[in-house]
Amino acid sequence: MSDLSCPLCGAEKFERIHGHVKHSNSSSIEQCVACGLIFQYPFMPAEKEKEFYEKQFPEYMKKRGAASETNPEEHFNTNKKEASRRLEYIKNYLTPESEVLELGSSTGFFIHEIGSFVKTVCGVEPGEQYADYANGRGIETHASLSDIKGRKFDIIFSFYVFEHLRNPIEFLNALKSNVKKGGKIIFEVPNVEDILVSFYKTPEILDFYWQLAHYFYYSAKTLKTAFEKCGYKVIDVKHSQRYDISNHIHWLKDKKPGGMGRYIDIFGDKLNEAYKANLIEKGLSDTITIFAQL
Numbered sequence: 001m002s003d004l005s006c007p008l009c010g011a012e013k014f015e016r017i018h019g020h021v022k023h024s025n026s027s028s029i030e031q032c033v034a035c036g037l038i039f040q041y042p043f044m045p046a047e048k049e050k051e052f053y054e055k056q057f058p059e060y061m062k063k064r065g066a067a068s069e070t071n072p073e074e075h076f077n078t079n080k081k082e083a084s085r086r087l088e089y090i091k092n093y094l095t096p097e098s099e100v101l102e103l104g105s106s107t108g109f110f111i112h113e114i115g116s117f118v119k120t121v122c123g124v125e126p127g128e129q130y131a132d133y134a135n136g137r138g139i140e141t142h143a144s145l146s147d148i149k150g151r152k153f154d155i156i157f158s159f160y161v162f163e164h165l166r167n168p169i170e171f172l173n174a175l176k177s178n179v180k181k182g183g184k185i186i187f188e189v190p191n192v193e194d195i196l197v198s199f200y201k202t203p204e205i206l207d208f209y210w211q212l213a214h215y216f217y218y219s220a221k222t223l224k225t226a227f228e229k230c231g232y233k234v235i236d237v238k239h240s241q242r243y244d245i246s247n248h249i250h251w252l253k254d255k256k257p258g259g260m261g262r263y264i265d266i267f268g269d270k271l272n273e274a275y276k277a278n279l280i281e282k283g284l285s286d287t288i289t290i291f292a293q294l
């Protein structure tokens with residue numbers, strides 16, 4: 001790691017916080033001693049990464065137990081609930097004049113959901129199968145950002161994409177050419193201060209959490225720093241909690257993912273809501289969303 005400097009602050013001192021990354025033979029998880037940025041090192045080789053996202057990603061997500069479907073039609077339908085969750089907290093930003101772009105739009109389930117609130121929607125999705133499906137439904141979807149070079153948008157969304165990027169700073173700088181003056185960027189990523197990893201941190205949780213596809217693991221602080229470094233004005237970083245108390249109890253009791261909703265008969269909705277609200281208040285939630293402006 002002697003040739004490595006932190007992409008956020010330039011420091012060259014790192015501390016190893018986890019020695020192994022699942023599905024990788026050689027990677028570990030490191031943290032910059034100066035600014036706290038956490039990242040995987042080394043990343044997947046570029047060629048392997050290309051094939052991974054073009055061909056293997058839906059299968060990989062399914063193996064991790066996500067509700068992600070390999071069949072595009074099922075994926076679109078399974079994610080309707082997720083689309084409504086997102087719409088709920090972003091709808092104040094949408095206007096009938098908004099031209100909207102989503103990076104990593106998969107089957108287009110989110111931009112389809114917001115279509116009636118805005119002027120135009122457009123997606124970028126490298127997965128061939130998902131992109132073909134979206135286009136087939138009339139949702140304009142391109143394989144890469146270079147296909148819409150120079151086209152500017154009022155709002156650019158992405159959900160669980162930014163943590164996959166190997167050059168986040170370069171990416172945010174380049175993205176400016178697609179943002180109108182005063183335009184907004186709304187990116188949602190996992191929060192590395194998630195109570196599962198920062199407090200419970202059982203061997204099973206850590207083995208699952210540090211993963212091949214995630215190169216960077218952001219906190220509210222490091223995410224904000226990344227955007228500010230690239231000249232964006234950060235309006236807000238919002239915490240939210242997607243997984244419920246049952247999921248967490250399942251991790252502790254049976255040492256596995258996939259416990260969502262499982263023990264709701266025992267713990268009840270009231271306790272679940274209070275638990276989630278507490279995680280959000282303490283900054284220990286599983287998800288953070290940055291609202292930034294150019």
Ligand SMILES: [Zn+2]
Nearest residue numbers: 006009032035
């Ligand atoms: Zn740093």
